[in-house]
Amino acid sequence: MPSIGNYSAWIEVDGKRLPEYQIKYSGEGKQASCYIPSELGKEFVICYEDNLRAIATIADAKVDGSKTIYGYYIPPYKEYQERCVARTSGVLTGNAIRPFVFAACELSLSALDSVKFDFNHILDILTDDDNASKEAITIGKIVVHVWQVSIVGYARNADHGDSVDLPPLRIHEQAKKGIDHGVQLGPAKPVKSPAATLQGARIAHLVSFGFRYRPLGKL
Structure with missing residues (x-):
């Protein structure tokens, strides 16, 4: 799995970690x-x-390309000695969660059908095929950002469901580039959530992990 120092991230399906291919690291x-x-x-x-847990993250x-989907805090080892793995399986809305699901993309033969834009964007698309689908730039990618945090206490659970909207899975044929799948939110499932969760302030961005997903036959 991709690891940077003591930080690691991965994607699970049916309780098993998916294999990773072509792992690369940035120069820094x-x-x-x-x-x-x-x-x-x-x-x-x-x-x-975080297998070291010297700090809270x-x-x-x-x-x-969605808005930020908030994860779960991992406390320092000195505060909690059991192994901690933060798992985010979807978008929490009250006492229900809508899970992440790999879904099929719909191809559009017309660039004008594939994106939302203003008049200037229409001119760009008509003159530049590379701009035929703005969504194709971000569809097919999961990004995880790890932050150092300062835990300040507990607060009642917030409902972030309405603030997260995944893009429609329509991409222009010329911008497909092997992308057949996107992500949508599945039907809501009831969950028993705690009345309060840890709250903290983000101090510094530490590392990032990017997962580009494709059908197995295209890897």
Whole structure:
């Protein structure tokens, strides 16, 4: 799995870690990227672990260019000695969660059908095929950002469901580039959530992990 120092992240399906391909690291050693296989209709979980836990951390995620999906705090080892793996399986809305699901993309033969834009964007698309689908830039990628945090106490659970909206899975044929799958949110499932969760302030960005997902036959 991609690891940077004591930080690591991976994607699970059916309780098993997906294999990673073509793992690469940035020159400064703060970013890791790889490819993972996606299977249509499968739910997945974003996992993060700090095996040293000298400080408190959190791993936020962005899926297909979505707004930030807030993760779970991992406390320092001195405060909690059991192994801690933060697992984010979807978007929490009250007492229900909508899971992440690999879904099929719909191809559009018309650039004008594939994106939302203003009049200037229309001119760009008509004159530059590379801009035929803005969504294609981010569809097919899961990004995990790890932050150092300062835990300040507990607060009642917040409902972030309405603030996260995954893009429509429509991409222009010319911008497909092997992308057949995207991510959507599945039907809501009831969960028993605690009345309060740890709250903290993000102090510094530490590392990032990028997972580009493709059907296994295209890896």
